[in-house]
Amino acid sequence: MTADLLGAMRAVFVRELLVFWRRSTEVMTALVFFVIVTTLFPLAIGPERRELMLVAPGVLWVAALLATTLSLNHLFASDYQDGSLEQMLMSPYPLSAMVFSKIAAHWVLTGLPLALLSPLLAIQMALPMKAIGTLVGSLLLGTPTLTLIGAVPAALTLGVRGGGVLVSLLVLPLYTPVLIFGAEAVAASAGQGFASVAHLSLLGAFLALALSFAPWASSAALRVSLD
Amino acid sequence: MGEFSSLACVTRLIKLIHKYGAPKRFYELAGTLVPWLAALTAVLMVVGLYLGLFWAPRDYQQGNAYRIMFVHVPNAWMSMMAYVAMAVFAAAGYIWNMRLADILAKVTAPLGASFTLTALVTGSLWGKPMWGTYWVWDARLTSELILFFLYVGYMALQASIDDARRAAHASAILAIVGAVNIPIIHYSVYWWHTLHQPASLTLTNQPKIYISMLIPLILMSLAFTLFYVTMLCVRARSEILWRERNADWVRKLVGSRT
Numbered sequence: 001m002t003a004d005l006l007g008a009m010r011a012v013f014v015r016e017l018l019v020f021w022r023r024s025t026e027v028m029t030a031l032v033f034f035v036i037v038t039t040l041f042p043l044a045i046g047p048e049r050r051e052l053m054l055v056a057p058g059v060l061w062v063a064a065l066l067a068t069t070l071s072l073n074h075l076f077a078s079d080y081q082d083g084s085l086e087q088m089l090m091s092p093y094p095l096s097a098m099v100f101s102k103i104a105a106h107w108v109l110t111g112l113p114l115a116l117l118s119p120l121l122a123i124q125m126a127l128p129m130k131a132i133g134t135l136v137g138s139l140l141l142g143t144p145t146l147t148l149i150g151a152v153p154a155a156l157t158l159g160v161r162g163g164g165v166l167v168s169l170l171v172l173p174l175y176t177p178v179l180i181f182g183a184e185a186v187a188a189s190a191g192q193g194f195a196s197v198a199h200l201s202l203l204g205a206f207l208a209l210a211l212s213f214a215p216w217a218s219s220a221a222l223r224v225s226l227d
Numbered sequence: 228m229g230e231f232s233s234l235a236c237v238t239r240l241i242k243l244i245h246k247y248g249a250p251k252r253f254y255e256l257a258g259t260l261v262p263w264l265a266a267l268t269a270v271l272m273v274v275g276l277y278l279g280l281f282w283a284p285r286d287y288q289q290g291n292a293y294r295i296m297f298v299h300v301p302n303a304w305m306s307m308m309a310y311v312a313m314a315v316f317a318a319a320g321y322i323w324n325m326r327l328a329d330i331l332a333k334v335t336a337p338l339g340a341s342f343t344l345t346a347l348v349t350g351s352l353w354g355k356p357m358w359g360t361y362w363v364w365d366a367r368l369t370s371e372l373i374l375f376f377l378y379v380g381y382m383a384l385q386a387s388i389d390d391a392r393r394a395a396h397a398s399a400i401l402a403i404v405g406a407v408n409i410p411i412i413h414y415s416v417y418w419w420h421t422l423h424q425p426a427s428l429t430l431t432n433q434p435k436i437y438i439s440m441l442i443p444l445i446l447m448s449l450a451f452t453l454f455y456v457t458m459l460c461v462r463a464r465s466e467i468l469w470r471e472r473n474a475d476w477v478r479k480l481v482g483s484r485t
Contacts, residue, residue: 149404152400152401152404156400156401157387162387166383166384170401173373173377174404174405174408180416180418217400220400224397225397227396
């Protein structure tokens with residue numbers, strides 16, 4: 001049974017990657033959004049390197065957070081429309097395991113490239129070199145938490161009027177702790193505060209909590225939406 | 228033996244909930260309670276305000292400006308209590324499929340949001356003479372603002388789903404997730420604040436509160452708690468009428484009035 005379950009989870013994971021890969025524009029949208037939003041800030045604030053460096057951790061983290069929020073709509077929507085979600089619900093395996101696979105695949109295609117792309121934008125924003133490692137690390141720890149938490153509102157708003165904007169309204173207040181410690185970790189290693197280890201540890205703790213709570217909550221939410 | 232008696236106790240409780248948990252029975256019960264609750268709320272509020280505004284002494288540092296505390300603190304307190312109540316009602320409705328709990332959770336949300344908004348507004352009015360500005364990114368103000376956003380999200384989700392049962396269950400999950408998150412948000416904001424700057428200007432740093440200031444504060448807290456219970460009954464009654472508008476007893480009730 002365990003082997004079967006792992007096999008099913010792997011099958012869902014591979015399928016998700018394949019589906020997202022074939023609809024790569026949707027994946028790219030979030031990344032391009034991340035790049036463009038970050039580019040807007042120097043235009044609005046001015047090209048002064050010292051000022052950019054001061055706001056860089058916050059700007060990069062807010063942009064990453066908004067890009068993740070934007071991509072949440074693709075997490076369940078197409079599977080909801082074509083009925084695949086109902087098939088998953090009827091399969092003999094726990095729905096939360098299937099949801100976990102979906103979330104993992106979604107993160108691999110949105111959060112991971114976002115974290116890998118961030119050093120380029122960090123250089124644009126005049127973030128000191130020593131802080132770039134922390135930026136990538138904090139995004140690698142933080143974006144999976146964002147996707148996990150975001151899966152719950154994404155599941156709740158399936159087939160609901162104005163679902164897209166509603167997701168952001170529901171999810172952004174829940175994102176504040178991750179934002180605080182993510183941006184603070186980067187700012188700390190850019191030399192504006194304490195050491196960043198404490199912040200990164202807290203981000204790790206949030207990830208552990210979200211891993212244990214979110215797949216279960218979002219599968220409960222899916223059951224309500226598919227009812 | 229003890230297990231058996233506690234089981235009997237739970238069964239009894241469930242029977243009691245079933246008796247008054249039926250929307251019709253609750254409608255009648257709340258109808259008889261509302262005038263008493265409203266009267267008690269009014270008396271407590273008048274006495275509390277009088278004592279707070281006239282009887283309590285001037286603060287030697289803050290002058291008369293501190294008196295806004297008698298409205299601010301009860302509202303801040305109720306804003307958090309209402310969220311807890313909402314999450315508990317929502318969870319009960321979700322787990323046991325209780326329609327009354329769904330209704331109570333739904334009508335708590337706008338009440339909680341208005342408590343939160345009042346706490347924010349009175350807080351910044353107090354902040355102007357004390358801090359010299361209407362808004363400071365104080366840890367408490369910030370977490371109160373995020374609490375307000377959580378209420379708004381809950382109400383938006385409720386409003387965008389037409390089917391009452393689905394709306395109740397979906398928003399129940401949101402309320403529970405929010406309730407798990409609130410302590411995390413609160414401590415995150417608190418730590419964020421203390422990392423940025425020392426907490427030099429908070430309400431807690433006032434000198435120890437005098438008994439003559441404490442009595443009106445307690446009275447006002449009681450008054451606002453009762454105000455919440457009263458409004459909960461009033462709003463739940465109208466929500467019940469709306470949901471049961473096709474039931475015989477509502478038709479009779481409305482017919483007998485017109």
